[in-house]
Amino acid sequence: MSKYTIGIDLGGTTMTAGLVDENYEIVGKITWATRLPRPAKELEEALAKLCRTVAKENKVPFEQVSYVGIGTPGSVNFTTGFVGYNTNFNYYDWNLGPDMEKLLGCKVYVENDANAAAFGEYIAGGAKGYRDAVIITLGTGIGSGIILNGKILRGFNFAAGEMGHTVIVMGGRQCNCGRKGCWERYASARALSDDTREAMKDAPDSIMWKIAGDLDHVNAKTAFDAAEQGDEIAKQVLQKWMDYVGCGVANVVNTFEPEVVCIGGGVSNQGEVLLGPVRAYVEKETHNITTGKCPEIRACVLRNDAGVIGAATLADSI
16 A cells, blocks of 8 residues: 655745655645634634645545655754744744644644655655755845755754855845845845846846836846846846856855755756856865865755655655
């Protein structure tokens, strides 16, 4: 009889549950609106219903589900399933794991969503086959997960791996975390969009204006598209931004010396246009410290499924 697990990628807008088989493949998945704000108890009941629904729709008796894993934003104590705070949901002291175990009658693991997604890439994605890996997601901020010897690095407060909040410019741009000069303020997809807008203000003839139309429609792809068409201003914006990406990745390499660094987020769709310059920067900046072979630097491959697969395989992270 086949065994299954269920992984939940819990976000502020949507929550996705995937039924995952023994080969780490998603048999079926369902996405529902998270419908915040609402009481934590009500959300827990919705999550339990989501789990039972994805099993039923794929004709799997819930008794064949070994456990449920949940990747959630916030500070998560993996050993207890307790979420100290989730500012996106405005939940504090949330006993998510034990509450869900009562509702479902099976073991429930809870992990920070970035760690869960990183473990998904390690188990079945771009970092598969490696023992030491760091997964970086360039989005609104910079998410990261660190896998050492096949295990998630969590830290004694379960808050390790926040590479986006390492400072690369002392006294630099103000970050939401309270520090100044954090990596995510310079190398996230949002930072690229912000830098693109600033460059456009001083370059009314830039192709970026034709692509975006106005400043409100600028995104992280705007500069890439304009640079491809030969726009020199866009090329300058991208070069500076990619150097910032490379700076942070070089710090990751010098700190952890992983076998592989996987870069995800929408901008990773640019492939070698992004990865080539970042790889060159990192090799140049780390060769005197990590005197051996430079780690592989590649794109994540699971995209939106990383969080589901990672959550569904959390028992393997122990």
